[in-house]
Amino acid sequence: MVTQYLVVCSIPxxxxxxxxxxxxxxxxxxxxxxxxxxxxxxxFLWMNIPKGQAYxxxxxxxxxxxxxxxxxxxxxxxxxxxxxxIQRLWKTxxxxxxxxxxxxAADKHVADQFLMASRQxxxxxxxxxxxxxxxxxxxxxxxxxGHLETSVNL
Amino acid sequence: xxxxxxxxxxxxxxxxxxxxxxxxTQLHCDATGAPAEFVQVVFSFNVPLGKHKQVHLLGxxxxxxxxxxxxxxxxxxxxxxxxxxxxxxxQAVVQLMDVPASWVIEGGDIMPEPGEEAEWLENRxxxxxx
Numbered sequence: 635m636v637t638q639y640l641v642v643c644s645i646p647x648x649x650x651x652x653x654x655x656x657x658x659x660x661x662x663x664x665x666x667x668x669x670x671x672x673x674x675x676x677x678f679l680w681m682n683i684p685k686g687q688a689y690x691x692x693x694x695x696x697x698x699x700x701x702x703x704x705x706x707x708x709x710x711x712x713x714x715x716x717x718x719x720i721q722r723l724w725k726t727x728x729x730x731x732x733x734x735x736x737x738x739a740a741d742k743h744v745a746d747q748f749l750m751a752s753r754q755x756x757x758x759x760x761x762x763x764x765x766x767x768x769x770x771x772x773x774x775x776x777x778x779x780g781h782l783e784t785s786v787n788l
Numbered sequence: 789x790x791x792x793x794x795x796x797x798x799x800x801x802x803x804x805x806x807x808x809x810x811x812x813t814q815l816h817c818d819a820t821g822a823p824a825e826f827v828q829v830v831f832s833f834n835v836p837l838g839k840h841k842q843v844h845l846l847g848x849x850x851x852x853x854x855x856x857x858x859x860x861x862x863x864x865x866x867x868x869x870x871x872x873x874x875x876x877x878x879q880a881v882v883q884l885m886d887v888p889a890s891w892v893i894e895g896g897d898i899m900p901e902p903g904e905e906a907e908w909l910e911n912r913x914x915x916x917x918x
Contacts, residue, residue: 644830686802687831689809691824699791699828710890717893732896736789736828738848739891748848748885755795755844760836786793786832 638677639666639703639742642749644786646696647682650728655680655781657727662702665719669712670705679772680783687786690733698730700737703745713739756788764788789892789899790816790849791828795835796842804872805831811868812845819861820853823905826894842879843869851886852902858884 641662650658655678663676690697700720704713716739724735740748756764768784775783792812794800800808813827837844845865849858862882869880889899900908 683830686805687833689805689813689829691827692806692810692813692829697828699830713891714898717891717898721893721896733825735893735896736791737893738789738887740887741891744885744887748846751846751883751885752793755832755846756836757838757841764836786830787799788832788834788836 636673636675637705638675639670639705640679640701640745640749641676641703642679642681642699642701644681644683644699644701646688646698647684647785649696649698652779652781654727655779658723659781661723661727662720665716665723666702669715669719670708676702678782680775680781682783682785684785684787696734698724698728698735700724700735701745701748702737702739703742704739706741706743708739708741789826789828789887789889789894790822790847791830792816792845792847793830793832795832795837795844795846797833797835797837799833800831807872808868811872812865815864815868816849816861819857819864820849820902821905822850822902823909826899826905837881840879841881842873842875844881845869845883847882847884848887849884850889850892850899850902852889853886 659678666674666676686694688695688697717737720737724730771784772782775781794808809829812829813824816827817824865882866877866880869875889901892899
């Protein structure tokens with residue numbers, strides 16, 4: 635049985651081509667399989683950040699954040715290998731600098747808590763419509779670009 | 789890390805974003821002693837918050853901060869939102885989540901534990917100069 639792990643990549647809007655995203659998805663899947671097991675698959679969600687909506691050290695900066703979920707309780711060494719593997723891949727594929735790249739390899743239950751907190755920002759009354767809007771966006775993006783993409787703006 | 793996501797119902801102007809990003813960065817650094825270059829702030833708009841809510845702040849911070857430090861951060865963020873957005877305490881939601889430093893790469897290296905930043909930054913500067 636194949637276990638899927640979610641990878642959420644937040645990037646400046648328009649920063650990467652469709653081909654770059656595909657190479658990153660393929661490469662990240664290999665990083666997962668080399669360090670966690672051949673029966674795992676990474677599932678990608680691309681989160682676009684419009685210009686001027688991300689800051690680092692209080693200055694507008696086009697930072698990239700990768701949240702890669704890991705099996706709960708993963709040992710330190712494979713987790714480090716995943717982190718550095720993702721870093722190498724991302725720098726090779728995109729040419730980004732160290733200071734522009736933030737990567738988390740979080741236990742699944744912690745990543746789930748974070749994503750749940752994010753999903754619960756809307757008032758209870760609006761959560762289902764927001765979820766439907768998000769699903770519609772993801773389906774359209776999948777048909778148009780082949781990737782699951784949305785925006786930090788709802 | 790920390791990563792703070794500021795969510796509002798309507799888009800904020802550049803000026804307000806600048807003020808909030810500067811305020812969040814400053815307050816986090818003052819309360820924790822962390823360097824500003826670790827602090828990331830992202831704005832998310834068109835979020836249908838609760839009826840009386842004006843702003844939601846979700847922060848993931850490195851594990852190891854005391855509950856007093858976290859309470860101080862939360863209280864200062866409420867003050868910041870009051871100053872910049874004119875919100876009352878119940879119109880702003882502030883949520884903090886802990887993430888172990890060893891789970892994160894930032895600036896090219898695995899992040900230091902809270903309190904070990906100076907050595908980490910020194911090593912990084914030295915390795916850049918090599």
